[in-house]
Amino acid sequence: MSDKPVRVLLPETMASAFSKGLSRRALLGGALGLGVTATLAACSTGGGGGGGGSASGLNIYTWGEYDDPAVLKDFTSEFGPSITIDSYGSNQEMISKLVTASGTSGYDLCVPTHQYIPQMAASDLLEELDHSKLPNMKNLDAAYIDQEFDPGNTYSVPKDWGSTGYVYDTTVITRELTSWADFWDAAQNEASGKLSLLEDPGEIAYSYFLANGIDPNTTDEGHLEDYRVFITETIAPHVQAFESYPSGTIAQNGRVLAHAWNGDARQGILNNEDPARYKYVTPTEGGNLWQDNWAIVKGAPNADAAHEFINYVLDPEVSLQELIYIGYHTAVQGIEEAATEAGVELPELIFFTPEQVDKLVFAKLTDAEQTIVSIYDELTAAAGQ
Amino acid sequence: MTAVATAPPRARRRFTGSVGLLALPIAAWLVFFFIVPFGLILWYSFGEKPSLYVTHSNDVLSLARYVEALDPAFLTTFWRTTQIAIVGTALCLLIGFPIAYWMAVKLSPRARGIVLALVLVPYWTNFLVRTIGWQITLSPEGFLSDFLNGIGVLNGPLQVLYTQQAVQLGVVYNYLPLMILPLYVALERMDHRLLEASRDLGGNWWSSFWRVTIPLALPGIMSGLLLVFVPLMGDYITPSVLGGASGSMVGQMVAGQFQRAQNWALGSAMAICLMLAILLVVILFGVLFKLIGVALARFRHLGDLDRAGAIS
């Protein structure tokens, strides 16, 4: 090397780096290779391993921490199919994946929010349900079935519903926050730099519109532009993270103010050493009322198991178990009474008062969707400065 | 090559002729799975996103997506990424060079092997898992924060996680071994007698470092810079784990267009811009490398002449 004339061929430079430097690493790297092969052997003999990708498995694409692991385990031991869960942080992310894969995603079940179902069905992303395989649908509360977004529940079965609010650290924000207006105010003051927003473009827009007395389903260009300016210029510098599941961070006192879904907020508060430290707010202006629904993905490799699973979780007892874990109303008849009887923790974060429910707005998918998504992209770029 | 003369020409030609064909499979493989897909996104980048659930359409061809890709939001992220990449690469060099020098020059051959292994061991723990190790460490409620508060260095929780500094630390950490390795290889192969010779000729440590060590290590430095800079520009894991909202990099923006916005046309245009920027840097490095080489050779030559003059 020392007396080699300096020449420019870059690939050669890299080649020499790789051949000389990395091949040492490779020798040692071989260690890993052999080592892990040994694990493979160990796992396949001792661990009783799960079948990755076998047709007998059930692949669920859902929101994070959205099912009680015990329920999944019980289903597998009762019916056989082992369950693999993948999670997403927004409907856009899930739909992107399904659209991109065009029927080859390998997922059996997904959990879209109500407003996305009509277009997903129209875009041929969902399989029609076979109601004869879902006898437990009779357990559902009539209020949540046969709705406008999916007449006759052709494509979807309610999984649960909830709302969007926020949690704040009462040791830092000592005043009482009650509304979305308070949220955006605290975001720029006490919570500056310690604020997280949901990774969901629609949710952020909703919270702004509600705070300003604008119809959250607005498509008015002036409103959208005001929102764009507000969020990318006024709010962006204060955002610390975009997080759909702030529960983990809240449990560790990692955030002062976090935009959150009620069930996730509840998990965070319950896991905190001092549950009284964080407070969840159902904003007075109202909020987004969302309903998440089980749906079978077009081209599902294991549609039978998917039906079986939906039917399984509609069983009142299983449903209660799910509710206790995730903290969302599961739309099953009498679930509130059953949960109260079971002594569920923080019920006020699961069951809303009629006054609160009155103010919740059912989100719609509007023409503004694309604009709202691109404003979100701008926000993520602007937040970094 | 002396064998060439003794080998019968025909046999040799036949042998090497068929050897050339061995390169066909890899060429076909790379063309089919690397060039064609790349061509595909190049094609997409001239298209548009026609409606909500359609990812791309090439009915109307235009450069509008490039204009969109170069809008201020993307450009600021792009500049930030470049900034993180340049600072990160420079820090890797500054931190890595003394380590590589120590390993290659100061250690005994036996210790060298052990230390080399030690440098590499962390590298086989998954990249992502190591980054999570930093996330735990930098967490405001983490042990480091408690410790710093305990010894009175800090008053209040550690505020590093989810900042650009955290990303900077993360990338320096993650790419440091890629800098140390080529530097070590170059330094280790250096003929140590040259250093001694330089000193015997009256050079002090500083001048022999600049005039002997650095020129000899130059190929290693250049490989190291490239090996660190190129993957760093496209990094997507480190900012996702450590950056939160404030450390977002180009890789995440490109991914966002495919994973969230379903705008393949725009995402493709962004990816092409990123690729072009990296190629530009690689070419610049090549030119720089040549220039430095030439300059050093001339400088050394002049220096020798000077010295010769002084001695006589």
Add this chain to the structure above:
Amino acid sequence: MTTTVDRPTERAAETRDEPVARKHRTPLGDVVLGIWGVAGLLFLFFPVLVIVAYSFNTGRQLQSWDGFGLDSYANAFNNPTIVATIQVSLMAAAGSAVVSTILGSFAGVALARRGGRWAVWLVALLGLAMVTPEIVNAVSLLPWFVTLGADWGLSIFNLGQVRLVIAHSLFACAVVTFIVRARMAGLNESLEEAAADLGAPPVQRFWTITFPLMRPAVISGALLSFTLSLDNTVLSSFVSVAGSTPWPVYVFASLRSTLRPEIAAMSTVMLLLTLAVLALVAIVLSRASRKTGDGSGLAQTLAGG
């Protein structure tokens, strides 16, 4: 370990000149350098040690320390998803290593033995494959796989494993090519030509002469491809299909919801296995070199000589 084999002349020269060198060097500088080096090593090890320590966390979340225990290890091995992702990763790594090694070895031999105009193009192509950021590869491969699998009906490209192997092999086969080329360029062709003179057919010549010569480079290339594949997160997260989620993608996804101590436990297990096999390889190598005397050549090749 591999580096202990070195050119003897250089080594001799260095030891001989040692006293002269000492005179000029400031020992303080050496001390500072030594401290810097050790600090650097500690820096590199630090997050790994953190992960190992936190793998004993009995809490529900990895980041918040609860208590000390081995629960996470039991949970990791009893979690079918985790075990399945590890299996997927290992299989993809093995597949990618096989593909990259075959392609790369052939190309390496071709480049070392016969240049020409195509060689420049091939090197450029390989160089390009190496400098392309993973994210660009990822976003271009995904639509391509979908085109092949869904639009053109080649259903093999709908299989997660196939996609992973292909995606991981792109970078790795370029690396293998350069390693093999470096090895072959250092060996002269006289043996192969002698065999040709004696009338050995090309296939036989390859297996009896060429392959044994290139074997060390092939082995190191294969091992490197294996590890590169195991580490890959970005490409995998784009191209993988439900049911064939590899380990890093699983970890990346849990990062968004809840990181559990099981992840640290499984990572620790993998690290320990690495270290064990590392020691094994070192022993085997040093024994081989003692027995045959030829082993030094092998070690040297692995070390890049």
